[in-house]
Amino acid sequence: MSSPLNSARAAAPPETIAVVGTGAVGAALAAWLARAGHRVMACSRSAPERPVVVIDDGDGPRAYPVRWHAAPAQVESTADWVFVATKLPHTPAAAKWLSALVGPSTRIVAAQNGVDHRERFAELTDAPVVPALVYFIAERLAVGSVRVRHLDRGDLVLPDDENGRLAARLCNESGIVAETEPDFTTQAWRKLLINAAANPLTVLTGRRLEVLREPSVAELVLALLDETVWVGRTAGARFDASSASEALAWLRALDPDGTSSMLQDRENNRGLEHEGLTGTVVRLARQHGIPTPVSDTVLALLRGLSTSPAGSSR
Template sequence: MVIKKVSIIGLGALGILFGNQLAKKLPRTDLRIIADQDRIQRYKEDGVFCNGERCDFNYVMPQEVCEPADLLIIAVKFNGLDDAIQAVKQHVGEKTIILSLLNGITSEEIIGEAYGRDKILYCVAQGMDAVKVENQLTYDHIGMICFGGNETEKVNILAEFFEQVEIPYEVDPDMLKRLWGKFMLNVGVNQTVAVFESNYGAVQLEGPARTMMISAMREVMSLSEKVGVRLSEEDLVYWLKVLGTLSPDGKPSMAQDVEARRFSEVELFSGTVVKLGKRYNVPTPVNQVLYQQIKLTESQYTME
């Protein structure tokens, strides 16, 4: 099998980032952006821009009958996952490889229940500093996609494809640990930057924000022991180094959501940590504070 047809659902930061790169390398009709009619109309009228360049995307509606994708990339927010799973039905065939670029540690399981675990390759997008404001995406570092799994043939097919389209990647034989490591980073950096109304620079330097971020990450480390993943100090250092490569002026997705007065993925981060803490009797005081502060901020959206 060779990957020729690619479908993407979700034009947030990662959907635009990797969609734009794929659009430069694939025939226009071989890359399909799945969206409803209203979104497509808005995308066509207002445009979608990546580093100032208008993206020439091929849009298709969910109900359109089409040839299944060889690679399906799901890049929606977690609260849009259920709708996305329904919307991609026409694009999933027997041999389709599915990648989830969602944050958190649960999306692969949810997608796998709908379309089969054998189609999923565990995946983490890391190292990018993309910032999306309305229809404009800007970034300095494209980052990379890390993936792996037991389906060796699919892993090799995807690696060959990423070589072809020049998307940086890394194959990791221990993707569950990588997934939890990225979750640990997101729990710390996304929420802390949002609460401090700052940027990556605020957590790259010593100070109250960085202290809070690392404390939140350590709570995830404690939980990882309970589920058999066992994140270590070495993993903490690794992800802090990843954070250190990002543009200080950049902002994670949750901070961008709060700034734009959109409801965030807080349930995916501290919401998940607090629930797991209760299940495994692990204290999570820092994540409880972060959860409460972000929920308080969001409660004020409807009051003004």
């Protein structure tokens, strides 16, 4: 895959784009969009010493200028696009940012985990929301600084509807490899398959993705995947008998030194996203009377971990 930072700059005129949440994913998006020549507002309570984002996309660290805003009151204009890259528990806190950034023609790209992107923003804004599945691995190095690893597919997957296609065009013209998918429900659940296995088990073991290659852990992963596939089918995902085993093979083929977003949160004493991942599987399973004993156990452990002193959010 070609590096987005080596791609041509945006063919269309520069747009005003806000990125709310400048953790690993948000910093990467802000860097790529600024690299393409867009006017980027980075919206986060924390800001680096210099008004830049730094990204290492495989060719060494490079810095790109952005306008940093530490509070919604500092926002001077609305944006054409708002990319929300906050963690799931922090989505409600984005409401104040959206009230300052959203104008009559603003579109929102929700670059977050989970399968209910539009639903979680319904009470926050009337602006069109484009759900985005993130398929690059971003590791936060410091405030506004990130290292990115690309996987064997595009960086973002978006729904194949009018707003999804507009967002994909913006991304691709900016060097961010974006694909549109007609069956977005299935794709969102495929991503949840990955997140509901890799995130919890890296956190609970305190190890990187290499842990998924151990036979005993792989058995546990497959059990989680089987339960998630069953629940996903009830939600409209088109899974078949091989979906769980294919997801396991994909996970075990990842760079063993890679990390997960939830493990990074745990290591940096930030709140975990388990309620939006494993919690979603368990909640929907109970609604449909589906037994999920392995997911139930993993969720209980994650809840206990998140309330321990080392796992509490700052």
